[in-house]
Amino acid sequence: MQRACSKSSRHLQRQVTRITMGSHGVSRKSRFGPKPKDASKRRKGALATKKRGATRFRRKKRVETSPDKTPSAHVVFPKGGQKRKQPSDGEKGGDSKRSKMEEKTIPLASMTKRDRKEMRRKQRDNYELTRDAIRLWETTRRRKIEKSNRDIQIGKLVSLISGHVKEVIFKHDLARVVQCSIQFGNDEQKKCLLKEMKDYLLDLCKSKYAKFTVKKLLKYGDRSVKDEIIESFYGHVKKLIRHSDGAGVLEYAYNDFANAEQRNALVGEFYGPQFALFKDSDVKTLGDLFTRDAAKKPYVMRHLKECLTPLLEKNVVKYSIVHKAFADFFAFAEPAARSEVIEAMREVCVQMLHTRDGSRVAMQCLWHGTTKDRKIIVKSFKTYVKKICMEEHGHMVILAVFDSVDDTVLVKKALLSEISASLDELISDPFGRKVLQYLLYPRDPRTFHPHVVAILKQGDDNPNSKKEAEMRWGELREAVSEPLLKYVSDHAEDLLRNKAGSLFLEVVLDQAAGDVLSAMEAVADVIAQPFDPKSHIVCDAVGHLAVKRLIKHDCERKSPPYFSQLLLLRLRRFSVRNWIATNRGAFVTASLLESHLNDVKSNVQKQLLAVKEKLAKQQTAGALVVKKLLGIP
Structure with missing residues (x-):
C-alpha cells in the first residue's frame, strides 16, 4: 500500500514538473540533474531525422495539376508551409532555390577547366579591366615587337589602368602589367603612374607583389622619379628596415640609386627621432655631428644601440644600410657598449662580410x-x-x-x-x-x-x-x-705561363717553410724541355720573365738549394746556345751570366764562347746584352 502511494506521488510530481517546464522554461537538467545517456541519444537521433526530412521537403518542388492532368504553374512550399506561386518570366523576383542551384552547379559540371576558370574570373571585381589589360600586356612584353607598335600598345595600357592603379597594383597578375608599363613607357607616363601611387608608396614597398613596381620605377625612372621615391622613405626608415619586403626595397634604393646626401639622410634616422624629422646637409658623417655638438654623443650612441640590437634577430643584417649604421656605432662606441654588441652579433658576422662597412664591423669584432x-x-x-x-x-x-x-x-x-x-x-x-x-x-x-x-x-x-x-x-x-x-x-708549367700565377710561384719558392727542393726541380724540369722557338717557356711572353726573376732571387737566398744550379744540372747540351737565337731566350741567358754564383756564371760563359762567331751575328736586344757581358764586340 505504501509502495503504491509512493508511486502515485512520484507520478504526480512528474506531471507538475512538466507543466512548470512548459510555462517557465526551466530545464530538466537544472531540476533533476543530467539526462540519461540512452534517452538523449534517442532524442538527438529523432531530431536529426526530422531535420533531414524537413530539408528534403523544402527542397522538393511540388507540382499541382489541373483536372485534365496537365501541369500548371510551379508551386513551392516555403519555410512557413504556405504556398507561394513561382514568378513567371515577366514578373519581378528571383528563381526558386532549386533553379539557383542548377545555375551554379549544373553548368560548372559540364564546363571544361578553362571555362570554369573564366567563369571564376568573371565573378571578380574589375573583370573587364583585368581582361583587357592582360591582353595588351601579353602583346607588349614580347621581345620581338617593333618599338612603334610597342609605344602604341603602352599608350593604350596606361590610359586603361589610369585611375585604377590602386585597385590593380596589389594583385599578382596585374602588378606585372603596371611594371611593364613603367619599363617601356616614356617619362611622362611613368610620372603619371607615380602620381597615383605616391600617397601609398610605403604600402607598395611592403606588398609581396607591388614592391617590384617600386623597384621598376627606381630602375627605369629619371632622376626626379628616383628622388621622389627616396624622399618618401624619410621618417620611415626604421619601420621599413624591420619589414621583410620593405627592407629589400629600401636597400635597393640606398645601395644603387641614392646619392651621398640621400644616403646620409637615410642612415641618419638611426641616430635619433630629431634626425629623422630635420635633415641637415652639412652633417655628412657621425664625426661631423659630434664635432659640432659633443654633448649629443651619449644620446646618439644610446639610441643607435637601441635601434641596431633588435635588428640582429631579424633577417636584415645582410643589408648594407645596416652595415653602415653598425660601422658608425663601432667607430665611436665606448668599450662596455661595444663588448655588449659584439656578444650579441658574433653569430651573424658571417652575413656582413660582402660589403665594405660590414667587413670593417666584423674586423672590429675580431680585434675587440x-x-x-x-x-x-x-x-x-x-x-x-x-x-x-x-x-x-x-x-x-x-x-x-x-x-x-x-x-x-x-x-x-x-x-x-x-x-x-x-x-x-x-x-x-x-x-x-x-x-x-x-x-x-x-x-x-x-x-x-x-x-x-x-x-x-x-x-x-x-x-x-x-x-x-x-x-x-x-x-x-x-x-x-x-x-x-x-x-x-703538380702545376709548374701552368703557373709559369700565367702572370699572376708566376708571381705566386715565386712567393711560394721563396717563403714556404720546409723542403722546397722538389718544387724547384719540377719548375726546372719544365724549363729544361727540348727547345722549340714557338712553344718553349723561355720564348713565352710571361714565362721568360718568370724564369729571369727566379734566377735573380738566388742572390736573396741564404742557403741552398739555388734555382740556377738546379736548372743547369737539368738543361740538355747546347740548350743555352739555342736560347740566344731568340730575343727572350737571350735575356734569360743574360740573367744566368749575372748570377752571383761563380760556378753558374763560368758554366754559361764556357758554352757561349764556344759559339762566339754565331753570337757575333745576332743583333737582337737580348743578344747585345749577352755580348756586352761576355766582352764580345
Missing part, C-alpha cells in the same frame, strides 16, 4: 672581442671559407683572423683545412691569391697596398691578443706550406 667571441666568429665561417676568401671585402676579415686569433689550432681546423682543399680556385682568383700570399709573407709590400696594411695595423694593439705576431704567422705558414709546395710541383 674576447677569446670566446673570436672562437664563435671563426666557427661560423665553416663551409663559407672559400667564398669569403674570394670576396673583395670578405678576404680582409680572413687576414684579420690571421693577425689576431692566438688559437692557431682552431684556425687550422676551421679555415686552413678548407683553404687547402680549394687551392685551384683560390690561386686563380685575385683575392684568394692574396689570402695565400699573406699566409706565406704577411704584409708583403709587393702584394699589399699601403692602405690595406694601414687598415690591418689598426688591430695590432688590441688587448686580447697575447701571442707574438711572428710566432702566430710562423705556425700558420708551416701548416699551409706543404699543400702549396705540392700544388706548385
Whole structure:
C-alpha cells in the first residue's frame, strides 16, 4: 500500500514538473540533474531525422495539376508551409532555390577547366579591366615587337589602368602589367603612374607583389622619379628596415640609386627621432655631428644601440644600410657598449662580410672581442671559407683572423683545412691569391697596398691578443706550406705561363717553410724541355720573365738549394746556345751570366764562347746584352 502511494506521488510530481517546464522554461537538467545517456541519444537521433526530412521537403518542388492532368504553374512550399506561386518570366523576383542551384552547379559540371576558370574570373571585381589589360600586356612584353607598335600598345595600357592603379597594383597578375608599363613607357607616363601611387608608396614597398613596381620605377625612372621615391622613405626608415619586403626595397634604393646626401639622410634616422624629422646637409658623417655638438654623443650612441640590437634577430643584417649604421656605432662606441654588441652579433658576422662597412664591423669584432667571441666568429665561417676568401671585402676579415686569433689550432681546423682543399680556385682568383700570399709573407709590400696594411695595423694593439705576431704567422705558414709546395710541383708549367700565377710561384719558392727542393726541380724540369722557338717557356711572353726573376732571387737566398744550379744540372747540351737565337731566350741567358754564383756564371760563359762567331751575328736586344757581358764586340 505504501509502495503504491509512493508511486502515485512520484507520478504526480512528474506531471507538475512538466507543466512548470512548459510555462517557465526551466530545464530538466537544472531540476533533476543530467539526462540519461540512452534517452538523449534517442532524442538527438529523432531530431536529426526530422531535420533531414524537413530539408528534403523544402527542397522538393511540388507540382499541382489541373483536372485534365496537365501541369500548371510551379508551386513551392516555403519555410512557413504556405504556398507561394513561382514568378513567371515577366514578373519581378528571383528563381526558386532549386533553379539557383542548377545555375551554379549544373553548368560548372559540364564546363571544361578553362571555362570554369573564366567563369571564376568573371565573378571578380574589375573583370573587364583585368581582361583587357592582360591582353595588351601579353602583346607588349614580347621581345620581338617593333618599338612603334610597342609605344602604341603602352599608350593604350596606361590610359586603361589610369585611375585604377590602386585597385590593380596589389594583385599578382596585374602588378606585372603596371611594371611593364613603367619599363617601356616614356617619362611622362611613368610620372603619371607615380602620381597615383605616391600617397601609398610605403604600402607598395611592403606588398609581396607591388614592391617590384617600386623597384621598376627606381630602375627605369629619371632622376626626379628616383628622388621622389627616396624622399618618401624619410621618417620611415626604421619601420621599413624591420619589414621583410620593405627592407629589400629600401636597400635597393640606398645601395644603387641614392646619392651621398640621400644616403646620409637615410642612415641618419638611426641616430635619433630629431634626425629623422630635420635633415641637415652639412652633417655628412657621425664625426661631423659630434664635432659640432659633443654633448649629443651619449644620446646618439644610446639610441643607435637601441635601434641596431633588435635588428640582429631579424633577417636584415645582410643589408648594407645596416652595415653602415653598425660601422658608425663601432667607430665611436665606448668599450662596455661595444663588448655588449659584439656578444650579441658574433653569430651573424658571417652575413656582413660582402660589403665594405660590414667587413670593417666584423674586423672590429675580431680585434675587440674576447677569446670566446673570436672562437664563435671563426666557427661560423665553416663551409663559407672559400667564398669569403674570394670576396673583395670578405678576404680582409680572413687576414684579420690571421693577425689576431692566438688559437692557431682552431684556425687550422676551421679555415686552413678548407683553404687547402680549394687551392685551384683560390690561386686563380685575385683575392684568394692574396689570402695565400699573406699566409706565406704577411704584409708583403709587393702584394699589399699601403692602405690595406694601414687598415690591418689598426688591430695590432688590441688587448686580447697575447701571442707574438711572428710566432702566430710562423705556425700558420708551416701548416699551409706543404699543400702549396705540392700544388706548385703538380702545376709548374701552368703557373709559369700565367702572370699572376708566376708571381705566386715565386712567393711560394721563396717563403714556404720546409723542403722546397722538389718544387724547384719540377719548375726546372719544365724549363729544361727540348727547345722549340714557338712553344718553349723561355720564348713565352710571361714565362721568360718568370724564369729571369727566379734566377735573380738566388742572390736573396741564404742557403741552398739555388734555382740556377738546379736548372743547369737539368738543361740538355747546347740548350743555352739555342736560347740566344731568340730575343727572350737571350735575356734569360743574360740573367744566368749575372748570377752571383761563380760556378753558374763560368758554366754559361764556357758554352757561349764556344759559339762566339754565331753570337757575333745576332743583333737582337737580348743578344747585345749577352755580348756586352761576355766582352764580345
